[in-house]
Amino acid sequence: MxxxxxxxxxxxxxxxxxxxxxxxxxxxxxxxxxxxxxxxxxxxxxxxxxxxxxxxxxxxxxxxxxxxxxxxxxxxxxxxxxxxxxxxxxxxxxxxxxxxxxxxxxxxxxxxxxxxxxxxxxxxxxxxxxxxxxxxxxxxxxxxxxxxxxxxxxxxxxxxxxxxxxxxxxxxxxxxxxETLSGARRQPLRPMALVRSYLGVLGSASFMRLTAAHVANWVSMVAYVVAAPVLVMRHLGLDATHIYLVFGPLALGMVFGFWLFARIAGRHGPEGTLMLAYGILGVGTLLNVGLAMALPPGLIHFLPLFVYAIGMYIAVPLLLGLGLEPMGNRAGVASSCQMFLQHGTSALVAGLLVPLLCDSLAHLALGVACLTAAGTISLLWERQAIRHAVTAPA
Known part of the structure; x- marks a missing residue:
């Protein structure tokens, strides 16, 4: 412990x-x-x-x-x-x-x-x-x-x-x-060899499609996290201590998503579990856009964040795991690439997208919906590529 x-x-x-x-x-x-x-x-x-x-x-x-x-x-x-x-x-x-x-x-x-x-x-x-x-x-x-x-x-x-x-x-x-890494197991630092390993991982089409799907879901959540002060203070007129109104639903959704994943992954397999995850993501996205366009700012607008986080955290271990699966000895390098793409895209969303969209709940909801749609397309592309590889003549 x-x-x-x-x-x-x-x-x-x-x-x-x-x-x-x-x-x-x-x-x-x-x-x-x-x-x-x-x-x-x-x-x-x-x-x-x-x-x-x-x-x-x-x-x-x-x-x-x-x-x-x-x-x-x-x-x-x-x-x-x-x-x-x-x-x-x-x-x-x-x-x-x-x-x-x-x-x-x-x-x-x-x-x-x-x-x-x-x-x-x-x-x-x-x-x-x-x-x-x-x-x-x-x-x-x-x-x-x-x-x-x-x-x-x-x-x-x-x-x-x-x-x-x-x-x-x-x-x-x-x-x-x-210290968990003894001197005998340490590896000399070879920058050029590391760069070649990264380029090899980033050149894998399957890895990039699955990682793009994960990153799209992740930065959709990041958009609301970064916009939280504006949502709470400007749109709701509350002080900064009420920022839990954004983080609370997201965290509850994460916990419930982890709990649900542990109970359904073994029964439905990766494909069935991903279908459920993206179904929940779709419901959360549509609910978010609908409420943002139909109602003035209020607490009800944070409900879709709970739903979205459930779907996202059911999908997270599958998208990351499937992306790493074919990497073999390069799994460590591939994991670093996943983090690089995740944080790099988060920087773009935080620095460019959120300032453009957070003036309106509807604009932010539509922007996040576009990100989710892009991730869904990337996953469907990967699914189609797998089916084509299976049915292609040897």
Whole structure:
């Protein structure tokens, strides 16, 4: 249980770096005299550099060991967060947020590597499911914590709190986190060989179609997460502490989706389970668009987020697993590619799409519907390719 807690916190570095900050964005923009677009880049730059470094942290951890990489990343995060509290210009904050994204990427990559070091087979799935459950609970609590700190003490206190959290985690990891990769198992860092491996994975049409389907679903949720301050404060006229109205339905849907997946995957197989998942996604999407176009802003608009999250989290393990299945020894590289594409697309959605669409609930709902439709088309394309391969003459 101790290892589960240690790895759960490690995987939460992204959430501490992004979700906790979201309620403070309007205050940051006002205090630093930044436009809404400039303020939004505080989030998108974090995602962008997180995406880029997710391609390299795995290789660094394989070469230098798990403890050294994660503790070093936490030290960088702490210093960058501390400096962010004293920024006087939005461009200074952009640079520091980019550094934070580079460091935070180590959390999920290293936590998965430690799980693979210590366990295999079914034990890995059980451990990851327990870690995911704890992270889902934190997904709700972290933005509420951020909103409370912002309302009470302002956005600068948020970065000081983040720096303090990093310091506490460094001390705990230094004392209790074991090194799970012995010196004999470490791999020398060969950048060009790694680049060739990444290009090989990204050249797989099947991998790209399945990953595109997953990423489309994921960034549809990210759009609402990033737009949460605008939805709650501008459209509903509430203060930042009510941001749980967005995160709560999403988290409940995630938990229920995980629970449902565990009970239906064995009975219906991958194809049947994906059909159910996309049926639920379709219902959530249509309900979201219908309510956004028919009714004025209100609490009822958050109901589709619960439905959508159920479908998305039934599909997540299947789309990711099917994408990794044919990769063999390149599964680690393929996993890094999935994270790169997921975070990279999240950066584009946070920095470009959300600022364009969040002025209207209907615009945001239609934009998310288009993303979901694109993911569905990608999955249907993969299904058609499989059928063509099966029926083609030998």
């Amino acid at each position: 101790v290892l589960v807690l240690l790895l759960s916190v490690m995987g939460l570095l992204n959430s501490f770096g992004s979700d906790m900050l979201l309620p403070a964005l309007p205050q940051i923009g006002s205090n630093l005299s930044a436009s809404p677009w400039e303020t939004q880049q505080v989030v998108s730059l974090f995602f962008l550099t997180c995406a880029l470094m997710s391609l390299w942290h795995g290789a660094l951890a394989d070469a230098w060991g798990r403890r050294r990489v994660i503790i070093g990343a936490l030290l960088v995060l702490m210093l960058a967060a501390l400096a962010s509290a004293y920024c006087s210009d939005i461009r200074q904050l952009w640079i520091l947020r980019a550094i934070q994204g580079m460091a935070a990427a180590a959390g999920m990559v290293v936590s998965r590597a430690i799980v693979r070091d210590r366990h295999d087979g079914l034990a890995v799935q059980h451990l990851l499911s327990r870690i995911s459950l704890l992270q889902t609970i934190a997904f709700v609590l972290v933005p509420i914590l951020g909103a409370s700190i912002t309302v009470a003490w302002g956005w600068r206190a948020l970065f000081l709190t983040f720096a303090g959290i990093c310091l506490v985690i460094i001390v705990i990891y230094w004392r209790w986190l074991p």
